[in-house]
Amino acid sequence: MTNRPTVAMLGTGIMGAGMAGSLLRAGCDVRAWNRTASKAEPLTAEGATVPESAAAAVEGADFVVTMLFDADAVLAVIGEAAHAFGPETIWIQSSTIGLEGTKRCADLAAERGLTMLDAPVLGTKAPAEQGKLVALVSGDSAAIDRAQPVFDAIAARAVRAGDELGRASALKLACNAWVASINAATAQSIALARGLGLEPQLFLDAIGGGPTDSAYAQAKGQQMISGQFPTSFAVDGVIKDLELISAAAVLAGVSDQVLSALLGRYRQASDAGHGGSDMSAVYAGFAAPES
Structure with missing residues (x-):
């Protein structure tokens, strides 16, 4: 990873768009993708690129952030893009998908050999836009340390909930x-x-x-x-x-x-x-x- 990390932001609704803007201000290279491309296009004015597919957004990225409506959407998108993950890519799963949804994502990550962090956030539109969310994070501590630049960009602070995936979602x-x-x-x-x-x-x-x-x-x-x-x-x-x-x-x-x-x-x-x-x-x- 370079000093200017590349982040694929998958999902640019109210929260995802705000988080993408915060990542851009922090100096990250941001690839913004949304199933409805018109929701991602406004971020180009802030410096983001808008790939045609989730896989294209993920390819070569240091971090992949999912901010989608539910577990089914997350699983579908990551299922389509998993082949494009690099061996060092970290998947930061920030959607609110509950305990069962997080387990399903963890199972997919294990099946596809992906490094996943469970990292939902507290806050709504304004904190997302201001980089003042609270990140709740669980998973491998070394991966959390590597992902700190992302949390520094989107959040005022990060609360570590444990090493087990699902603790942050709980x-x-x-x-x-x-x-x-x-x-x-x-x-x-x-x-x-x-x-x-x-x-x-x-x-x-x-x-x-x-x-x-x-x-x-x-x-x-x-x-x-x-x-x-x-x-x-x-x-x-x-x-x-x-x-x-x-x-x-x-x-x-x-x-x-x-x-x-x-x-x-x-x-x-x-x-x-x-x-x-x-x-x-x-x-x-x-x-x-x-x-």
């Missing part, structure tokens, strides 16, 4: 359960305040600066009050993650009652036409009466 599920809960709880309180005839801003003002406050509640709460939901992380993406989290909870013998309730609210918001809207649109799942 941590991601626990973290996303928390994020989905904060967001829905904020919606519930804003809906309740409005339903009781209060200005909903009073709720955010009341918790502001106190021990129960959070920057996330304030940011998402403002979107809920305004009724504007510019997408950083879509409602349907949260539904997919909550399904993965619920499956993991059952496997771990942990109650999934709260998760089931959360899923109900996010699904209701999606059914109301907000599936592609930001997760703050879960507010619609509480059907708060307008005062």
Whole structure:
């Protein structure tokens, strides 16, 4: 690997595009690929190249980052491109695909002789664009050390979850359960305040600066009050993650009652036409009466 690593970014949706931009600013050579090529093309203005296929993106790359919707998409893309991996190429699997999905990817990596790191990230659109994600990483420690330039580019910090593939994905599920809960709880309180005839801003003002406050509640709460939901992380993406989290909870013998309730609210918001809207649109799942 040279001082200017080559990174194949497979998947340039909201998160992948932001991560690609951060890699470019850090001085990496970035090959951006997406099944819908038009989603990758804007990155050429920042210095990325856009190969015609995933295999072409991977060939000769030092690192391959996957940021795709689900395990099936990851397996399909890597299955098509695995033959183009070099012996030193490291696959950084950053999609949120749960425990079973990560095991399937690890099995594919073992079958094809690929070096894989389990490396989902915490954060949404703005942190991805700013290189301020939190990388959760598990796998071979020497491979993690070699991949540090990638983590330095995309993340404010990296949390090592263990040597076993899947430990980072397990941590991601626990973290996303928390994020989905904060967001829905904020919606519930804003809906309740409005339903009781209060200005909903009073709720955010009341918790502001106190021990129960959070920057996330304030940011998402403002979107809920305004009724504007510019997408950083879509409602349907949260539904997919909550399904993965619920499956993991059952496997771990942990109650999934709260998760089931959360899923109900996010699904209701999606059914109301907000599936592609930001997760703050879960507010619609509480059907708060307008005062």
